[in-house]
Amino acid sequence: MANITSLVTAQWLKDRYLVGVDLTDDNNVPFPDAVFTGQIAAAISELEIMLDMVIDPITVTNEKHDYTAGVFDAPNYAPLMLHKRPVRAISGVTCQWGQNAAFTLPESWFNMSGSAPDFSGQLTIIPTSSTVSTLSSYGLPWGYRDVATLWYRVTYTAGYADPSTEIDPLMLDAIGLRASMLALDIAGNLIAGAGIANKSVSLDSLSTSIGTTSSATNSGYGSTIISYRDRLKVILPILKAKYLRINMAIL
Structure with a gap:
């Protein structure tokens, strides 16, 4: 780039x-x-x-965002507002609570508001229909905690490629x-x-x-x-x- x-x-x-x-x-x-x-x-x-x-392309690693029940999950699925724009691509999202083991969310859950370069900087995480039944296996705090501080760790690229x-x-x-x-x-x-x-x-x-x-x-x-x-x-x-x-x- x-x-x-x-x-x-x-x-x-x-x-x-x-x-x-x-x-x-x-x-x-x-x-x-x-x-x-x-x-x-x-x-x-x-x-x-x-x-x-x-403007210049950069890679952001493990940018941290909080989880709030009923806001970032069903039924609202509010977007995470990423810090760097325009967003080019989401490389991965992991979840980790404190020093507990981290796990990676499926890429099929990632939804951006627009095509790259996306100036909204909004990442919405929506489970696909084929994975809804497996949510419990990811250890998500849904239904157990109202807020999980620094739960999401987002890695992505931002800026202009050309x-x-x-x-x-x-x-x-x-x-x-x-x-x-x-x-x-x-x-x-x-x-x-x-x-x-x-x-x-x-x-x-x-x-x-x-x-x-x-x-x-x-x-x-x-x-x-x-x-x-x-x-x-x-x-x-x-x-x-x-x-x-x-x-x-x-x-």
């Missing part, structure tokens, strides 16, 4: 969000790739936290817009110097003057940064509405 950083590279950022920007220092040395890759990593992390999701085909283009746009701002800030300061709006040089009867959009609080590419921020203000609410899971608790 590919990582998003194999798609969102320093060159990707330059080709899409930094076209026409002089990305060299005063000695005409190109900015190091760390300027771009560091901000790409930060932008990806920010988006994951904001949307409560993971970001180049699966990830929403709006997510890529948000990452690119956010990650490009530091490079724009640095490049803007190097046009004439940080905070310098006008620069004049004269020698005998010859003189030259350079005017920029820089100021004490604004870099040379400040207008581009503002434009990118305005675009993010439009994109991020759309992504939140589409992907952010609303967690509810009824007391």
